[in-house]
Amino acid sequence: MPIAHPRRVQVGGSRYSPNVPVGAVWAMREAPGHARSLYANPHAVGVCKRTCRGRVHDLDEALTLYAVHLDEHPEIVRQAATEPDGVRFACRCPLYERCHVDLLLRRVDELRAAV
Numbered sequence: 001m002p003i004a005h006p007r008r009v010q011v012g013g014s015r016y017s018p019n020v021p022v023g024a025v026w027a028m029r030e031a032p033g034h035a036r037s038l039y040a041n042p043h044a045v046g047v048c049k050r051t052c053r054g055r056v057h058d059l060d061e062a063l064t065l066y067a068v069h070l071d072e073h074p075e076i077v078r079q080a081a082t083e084p085d086g087v088r089f090a091c092r093c094p095l096y097e098r099c100h101v102d103l104l105l106r107r108v109d110e111l112r113a114a115v
């Protein structure tokens, strides 16, 4: 079973009333009370309306495309690396499922290890 990055947390509440753990950074697309995060995956699992004109992605493909997105936009990883060390990143995904936030935070760890 995949294990979430230690700094990923899960958004609770309902779709209409998301409940973000205190102090965590919103890392998802827009939702009531939250603007779209810089860290959101532009590729949705299921129908990808926003980026791929309705093409359907499974989770593997959505995560692969997010990795490409980070390759193309290294400033996103650099920005995430400026968040204080203990700050956690919140997404709706259960912690036992793979999530784009894990990819992002692994890249942040690599970036920090490289300096």
Ligand SMILES: [Zn+2]
Binding pocket: 042, 043, 044, 048, 051, 052, 055, 057, 065
């Ligand atoms: Zn897409």
Ligand SMILES: [Zn+2]
Binding pocket: 091, 092, 093, 098, 099, 100, 101
């Ligand atoms: Zn997620």
